[in-house]
Amino acid sequence: MHISRPYRSSYTDNLIGTLLAIFGNVLVSISLSIQKYSHVKLAGSKDLRAFYHTKTWWSGFVLVCLGELANFVSYAFAPLALITALNAVSVLTSSILGLIFLREKLKPRDFAKRYGLSFLGSILTIGGTYLFVAFGPNSHEKLKAENIVTHLVGWPVLLYMLLEIITFCLLLYFYKRRQANYLVIILMLAALLSSITVITVKAVSGMLVLTVEGAMQLDYPIFSVMFVCMVASVVFQAKFLSQACKLYDPSLVAGVNYILSTIFAVVAGAVFYVEFKNEDILHICMFLLGSAFCFLGVFLITKNRKRTKTFEPYVTMDMVNGVPTIHDKGLFVQQENHGAFSYGALVNNDGVAPAILPVNLKQPPVDSISIDPSFGPLDLKED
8 A cells, every 4th residue: 555655844854853852851851950959958858748849849840841842742853763862862961960960079080980981971972962863864754644544554563563562461471470570671661662652652743733733633533542552651661660760770770771762762663654764774874873872872871870889877776775876888787778769860869978977975895894693683773
């Protein structure tokens, strides 16, 4: 069956979509940093929801809504392969904002030792972003309801969806029945859902833009189907990502999830929307090279986020003398809490130096107490 593809100015659309995606990712990173600042500032408050009453948190919430709206609209103008790869801009912005908020005064040698990998990752991410933006697919199709239905019933898309469903069911079986809580399995489930998310987001966004331009598309059944699939895939994808962050370091989850979700999104765009049909080998190779640079850059940036913990004191109560005692983690074992989720640009509070506890330790020396078995039990009455 012949697919009608009325193309318009692809370079103009790509420019609009690219600028919207970059603006949206930067805005999301800034907003999450503002919200994290509000959480950190009220960390000692007894009211767990005190940040809801601050202007800082609400300003961050408004900015994140604007950023996500810009990302949503960008899918209507640029190909999936380009927009999803631009999520690396968010990781890069978060890394830069993290250095600004930390305000650490380090010598050049110490700075290079601690943040050398992040700097190298930032350079690779910037270079990779330039390559896949310059050599990415330029064709753009008006996403009318008829065109989306025609794509959906094509045999390449049906075969692709069948393979995705089989793979998802197998991974879900091992995850639920075999208790295979491996990071790769959890993020593969999230990436498979992410490919469905980007396909439906692009369809919904494209039909909304055409409706705003005057061509009504909202009364077609395919719009409702795509909208429901979009919401469902986003919800279940968020659940898998939340589970991964509870079991593993959030920085590692962010890096691996970006790589897997981008790969599946590029494949989904190539199969569903035939984005690479009119591209030559040179452009495809340069796009893949730029994506590889971004993958490596994001991995280096997220790998360097986890800081070394040198000394973490904790307090126990001496049952005999009734006084608190400070222990070092290096001498005594203390259970760690890996469930804290660090988001945005700011580094987790675990990396901050602990405050000194004002405790007066007046314990009598053990050698000064002489115990004779002939006197019976030791009298512990106070003088």
